[in-house]
Amino acid sequence: MLHTPILVVGGSLVGLSTSLFLSWHGVAHIVIDKHPGSSPHPRALGFTETTLEHYRAVGIADQIPQVPAGTRLRRVTVESLVGDWKSEQAWTPGDVAEPVRRAEQSPCTGAAIAQDRLEPILRAAAAKGGADLRGSTELIDFQLDQDGVLALVRDRANGQQYEISARYLIAADGAGSAVREKLGIPRSGVGHLGVLRSVLFHCPGADAVLQRGAQQFSIEQQGFRAFLTTYGDSRWVLMLDGDAERTEAELQSVIRRALGADIAFDIITTGRWEMAGRIADTYRHGPIFLAGDAAHQLPPTRGGFGANTGIDDAWNLAWKLKRVLAGEAAPALLDTYDAERRPIGWLRHQQTFSRPDYAARAGAAFKPEPLFGNDALEFGQLVRSAAVAGAGPELPAAAAPGEWAGQPGTRAPHVWLDRAGRRMSSLDLFGKEYVLLSASEAWLAVAGELGLQPVAAGGDLAFPPAQPFGAVFGVPPAGATVVRPDGIIGWRSQAAPDDGSIGELAATLMR
Ligand SMILES: Cc1cc2nc3c(=O)[nH]c(=O)nc-3n(C[C@H](O)[C@H](O)[C@H](O)COP(=O)(O)OP(=O)(O)OC[C@H]3O[C@@H](n4cnc5c(N)ncnc54)[C@H](O)[C@@H]3O)c2cc1C
Known part of the structure; x- marks a missing residue:
């Protein structure tokens, strides 16, 4: 059996950020993830100034290329990628004009970096700070005991099972969090809104289109609608509403249709995403804390409320755990994690579904709230x-x-x-x-x-x-x-x- 002050379950963006922040605070911990490394299909791309400020504090911001201040992000509706622009949508629908110059608010700008490019930076920095990172290691079960949490894990490489005893457990195991489910923590919010399918492909020949100044493309043709964007490294992703399974030939056909020209491409992989709005009814159960998508499932927005909110959870929790473990604060400090972060989750949920693009999906029962900028x-x-x-x-x-x-x-x-x-x-x-x-x-x-x-x-x-x-x-x-x-x-x-x-x-x- 291994003993650790903190076991982090999930080594994706939020688990790795938690690990990095804990390492920076000098807190020993173990991170497990059932996969050996990053998902080959990146999801997040847009990282906000606040996230970059946290990464700046721990000394890795200079490894993450940041967008120049004042960069204008644009989203357009087109018949196909190479076709004429039909219209342009607000980057953040319903955004409220604010009398501030954004570049003056932070020493950082945001970053556009694919999740599978960012995660290795986080992983390396966390490991350098002393984190015990265990890939291909799955949480099988856990129970609460007098010392905190006793977890049963399995090394998927050799099938070996062993126990980890931890004072605290951080569940950064994603929207489907098995930890949250076992604890029976319900979630509230607008709930399930739909399923999307995506196809990720390598297409350097399409990159020239970006010189026209838009980064996101809503494709609208007779009988065909899709959403096309790029990870900025010649990888493009086409998102398709609905849960239809497609053959390789069908995927190639929809990509060609979206591109609108005979541009060479290679399919890398496909994805399936649930679009939903759900906030856990508590972020804490005894020695267990929920962070990231395990705590709040929100659809992609131009405000970057998915991963960025989770990274901010990790930032909020890491120093509190450090102080409590070091005897510098009373255990009650840990109660402030739920008190502070759950309302932020709700704020972002309400704001997401009060914006015109998602309001249409949220349903009549949802009461929109006044928008903040x-x-x-x-x-x-x-x-x-x-x-x-x-x-x-x-x-x-x-x-x-x-x-x-x-x-x-x-x-x-x-x-x-x-x-x-x-x-x-x-x-x-x-x-x-x-x-x-x-x-x-x-x-x-x-x-x-x-x-x-x-x-x-x-x-x-x-x-x-x-x-x-x-x-x-x-x-x-x-x-x-x-x-x-x-x-x-x-x-x-x-x-x-x-x-x-x-x-x-x-x-x-x-x-
Ligand atoms: C198409 C798309 C685009 C997005 N774009 C953005 C964006 O630009 N900006 C943004 O902020 N957010 C974005 N998001 C949201 C963002 O991807 C998620 O919020 C983020 O990945 C959540 O991170 P997480 O670490 O909480 O969970 P996940 O990334 O879901 O990671 C959970 C991890 O837990 C591991 N795990 C699960 N169960 C176990 C177990 N039993 N044992 C061990 N390990 C386990 C999994 O292997 C996984 O690695 C986007 C999402 C989608 C779908």
């Missing part, structure tokens, strides 16, 4: 839990980032700073420890007493004149703000320290 969802979500002070129910679930100005429960704002001649993002100040940021000597002294990392705003840490610390973080000279290891503002005071505010801060740390 993409930037509000990407940079301005609010989390509420016992690990945040001052994020009350009166606040909206999201808002444009500039409107929050340092509101506890939101992501700490990004500003380019100068520290002793070195340019850095304010986000680079955070990551492993709680950071108390203040211009007040009195508060900086309190930080030392409470074991927080004090950072003096001012002095050798210069904010740009147009974005002074007080305005960006909403803190006057006498006050202070505390940013959690995940970059979420946990607490803020507008005044000099006193017993009341120090007590409130100490409670938020959940020791």
Whole structure:
């Protein structure tokens, strides 16, 4: 039997990101996946600034090619790939115009990288950080015991079964999560919407079409509709509504029809996807946490709410597990994972199906909600839990980032700073420890007493004149703000320290 603090079940995007973040926090763990490596059919392609910020913090962002700031993504309706454009659709249907310049919100831009190109980067970095990654290893069964979880796994290469005893288990085993099902955790949401079939093919001859400026193509012909896009590496995917099984000859025929010209291609593989909206009714059952698609199944959107939401789950959970395992926080800190992440899952579910493209599929029972802009969802979500002070129910679930100005429960704002001649993002100040940021000597002294990392705003840490610390973080000279290891503002005071505010801060740390 093996013993580990944490067993991660599922080594795809979310399991590997969890592993990477745990490694970065120095937490020993084992990751198992029933497959030997990445799926030959990539799914996700679009990764958001927030995901890239997390990867930047752990030091791998420079291995992931990011799209240049201001890149315009376009989706058009065409008769065929080489045919004339009939119309152009909004990239994010129903997106609300926001008075912010997106490139100013983050030190990162998003990335367009196929899942099977990204996963090896995550795998290598996690392994380098000490992760025990076990491919071809399947979770067969598990039970809860006094130590946490006892898992029975099978090495599919040799058929050997063995047990792993773990204090905690993270189920990143996808939408069909056997862990979630065994625990009997129900899911709610709009449910099943349909099945799609896809065919992935290699077609370098089609790449020239991209020079016209669109990346996604809705194909509309008499009696034939499909969706065509590329992974940017001469691999193209054709998505077909419905669950029809096709022969090789039929697949070649639909590809030719979609291309609209005699361009050479090789079929790589096919896929079958369920389109659905489902959120688990809890993300935690005792020592077991659900993350990624196991917790929230959402259809592909231009906001990237699938994998990106799951990677953010992992980011939220990793530091909490680290602190609890290290005895730096009370086990109750782990309750804040469900409290913070499940509402985010629901927010993204509601927003997805309130947008015009998916509203049509959601059915009459679904009540659309007012739409937030993409930037509000990407940079301005609010989390509420016992690990945040001052994020009350009166606040909206999201808002444009500039409107929050340092509101506890939101992501700490990004500003380019100068520290002793070195340019850095304010986000680079955070990551492993709680950071108390203040211009007040009195508060900086309190930080030392409470074991927080004090950072003096001012002095050798210069904010740009147009974005002074007080305005960006909403803190006057006498006050202070505390940013959690995940970059979420946990607490803020507008005044000099006193017993009341120090007590409130100490409670938020959940020791
Ligand atoms: C066509 C398509 C396009 C998409 N595009 C995007 C996009 O651009 N951006 C985005 O953010 N999201 C996108 N998504 C969604 C994204 O692919 C998923 O959200 C993401 O893959 C979920 O990752 P995951 O790690 O939670 O689960 P999965 O990727 O489903 O991985 C689960 C893993 O668990 C393993 N596993 C399962 N059971 C066991 C077991 N018993 N023992 C051991 N291992 C097990 C599986 O082998 C698998 O590797 C897209 C989805 C589709 C279908």
